Amino acid sequence: MSSPILSVHDLSRRFGGVIANDRVSFDVAPGELLSIIGPNGAGKSTLFKSISGVQQPGGRRTPDSGRVLLEGRDITGLPAHRLCRLGLALVFQETEPLGGMTALQNVAIGALVRVESYHEALDQGRVTLERVGLSHRAGDLVADLTLAERKRLEVARALATEPKLLLLDETMAGLTLTEVQQAVALVRSINGTGITVILIEHVLEAVMAVSARIIVLDRGRTIADGTPSVVVRDKAVIEAYLGSALTDA
């Protein structure tokens, strides 16, 4: 494997007596499309937040122990805006729109991290909206968009920051089957342009189809790490997450 774009070393995070992440470690190669899955409460979102510099409940950014490296540089505990500048973008599980602004403004503000001029950022925003198929919504307020469009917009906003690594936290949750298929196509096309993508997902079909590698978390620990076909046959995974239905099949 070429030198990893992201390395997570022994990351642990406790909330009182609950261990949300227990010495999680993995490397991500540049250009990879990786999925992290796990049942509810497995610690996926906590992991996402520890990597991305978003403040955790209790006001702390830093994990209890462990390190996160982006292209070999220690980024543990750096604030999200610094990480964004370094090329790590994230899309939240709950949509976090700039609600009073238009779709174009949302994306242009993302582009502002790379350019000084707002007018230039608007031009780039138009290109990015085109890329995700939302050009026709450019002038509309975010509040008027459908859920699928809002999620797409958040991806566009993250893309506008020109990331090397994109973290998507359950962006497909709550979408219809067609919308999930469209989202999968979008994720593929993003990854196709050379951006490394980490999906944190619940929608299993999407993950199986789209990623070459899956990491499974359960109760804060990594219980499997491999190709989809290997992971679905893994005993620990079947017990912890997939349930008996797949065992029978």
Add this chain to the structure above:
Amino acid sequence: MLRDIARNLADLAWPWRIAIGAALLFVVLYAMIGAPYYQSLLMSICMYVVLCSSWNVISGITGYVSFGHVVFWGLGAYTTAILIVKLQLPWPLALVLSGIGTAAFAALISYPILKLSGVYFAIAMLALAEAVQVLVSYSRGLTGGGGGIYLRPLVGTDLAFLLMGLLALGLVVLVYALQSTKLVQSLYAISNNELASESIGIPTTRRKAQALIFSAFFPGLAGGIYILNTAFIDPKTAFDIGITLNIILMTVFGGIGTVLGPVIGPFVFMALSETLWAQFPFVHRALLGVAIVLLVLFLPRGIMPALRMAAARLSSRRSVGMNAQ
């Protein structure tokens, strides 16, 4: 950023250019030939335009509603007075330094106070203004204490009106020119969603501090101009919460978060207040209260957004009409 400012100014439609030119001409001419009573009234209005426009930057655009904005005005007045009385500085220098001093004060308090948001920030700013008032009242050697500080009258009403008018006009044009720039768009983003803003690379702490510093500088100057003209100020006037409440009322009246709301607000509000006072001297405050209640009921977002919506409706009706033909 400078390129954006230049472009925004270049994009300004010609009716607005004419309006700005006319306002400039009026301020200069009226300072020369106007009646002192109206100069004084207009100076008060212009002072509130400065206070409202600057409050609007931190509270309307950035979304951090401050209940202590008067503190910057009061500090500006005191700094100007102290620099003139104690250091015998020429008044123009004292004025500029008081603007810079007030901005520096804002920079100093920005880090702890902007960690708070919502109602906590509002109350912290209120408490700050009260604390500064107490501090000024007790530092008798420097500030003259509760009795206030006196100057020789250095600036006549005509010149004070000219300075305040130019300051107000300059600030409003500047706020307009800053609209489509990285700074102000980042501030709008912060007021919309701070978490999202941070995640797309906006250094929210730094941007909020910049907004607070910007919004402190201009009241500092306005306070300085005020005391150069009145030649006296005491802590009760300088840090009067009534001024902050007026600022909030007028800005909400005109349209919070807009460029022209903080301009229209003081004009309409002061004109209304003066008229009611002249016509109904005994009940004018009650009538003003009724007017405010009516406004909040019928134009909850203020005059500017209501005008904008009416204009949009009119133009859409016109285009529908044209389509029908």
